[in-house]
Amino acid sequence: MANRTEQQIGILYAAVAYVLWGVLPVYWKLLGDVGAEEILANRVIWSFVFMIGLLLLLKKWSLFLSTIQGFAKNKKQLVALTIASVLISINWFVYIWAVNSEQMIEASMGYYINPLVSVLLGILFFKEKLSPAQIVSFLFAIIGVLIMTFSYGSVPWIALTLAISFGLYGMAKKLIKMDSAVGLALETMVVTPIAGIYLIFFVGTENSFISDGWLTSLLLMGAGIATAVPLLFFAKGAQSIPLTMLGFLQYIAPTITLILGIFIYHESFTKTDLLAFTFIWAALTIFSLSKTKIASLLEVKMRKEKSTHI
DSSP: OHHHHHHHHHHHHHHHHHHHHHHHHHHHHHTTTSOHHHHHHHHHHHHHHHHHHHHHHTTOHHHHHHHHHHTTTOHHHHHHHHHHHHHHHHHHHHHHHHHHTTOHHHHHHHHHHHHHHHHHHHHHHHOOOOOHHHHHHHHHHHHHHHHHHHHHTSOOHHHHHHHHHHHHHHHHHHTOOSOHHHHHHHHHHHHHHHHHHHHHHHTTSTTOGGGGOHHHHHHHHHHHHHHHHHHHHHHHHHTSSOHHHHHHHTTHHHHHHHHIIIIISOOOOOHHHHHHHHHHHHHHHHHHHHTSHHHHHHHHHHHHHHHHHO
């Protein structure tokens, strides 16, 4: 009973995380007059500041310092952490830029196809194998992306950049074994000097956020909390629920973003877009079902029947 209660709490934590990620574009829209690069720089710095405060509050400061000291003996982890930091920074920048450039619909597509990209990376780098159902899901997703490509007259680079950068980020994170709060603090620490240099360079110019008033400054500082909180909720939830459940929950965020883009911010959503998304949704449905116990049982049954016929 306790285990089931723990799982229900985990589902709640993960669902809240994905809902927060889904509505995050509303926050970036409030900063629509600020350049995406400035928002990113502030997001990195204030995320780091927030995480340092949180580590002190959670009494994980010694763990944070010992993890840094451990990099002297484990250079691979340091390299993986640096790569992860760069990848998540790219992902954040493209997403912020997309939201404030009225490209939320394409951004949502990026996070829809991200699970498929992660599987593709598993095939390329870890020699993982696909089931027949997963192969079909890939074909459907490719058709969806091709429809978008022909519709736009160009490759949907926002969606692909978001999906690939987050997929590679997830792969880099697999090589980093550390506490989630410490990991986020270290990731932001790596790129904080670059973000700081950028902001110092722009201080006193017309591009500096300071000239936009105290409200904008507070919103930029709040970007650290807006970034860290859903990540911490996600880490808490992911510890106690099955990956299959997590796989279904992850579609909450892009769905909310898509709804916001169409109905709140009135971005263009044509019949061709609907057709492309229909193929992608079909791909995700097949892909998600292929990971369930029912699909596994059916696959075993088919194999037995095939061996019987032989």
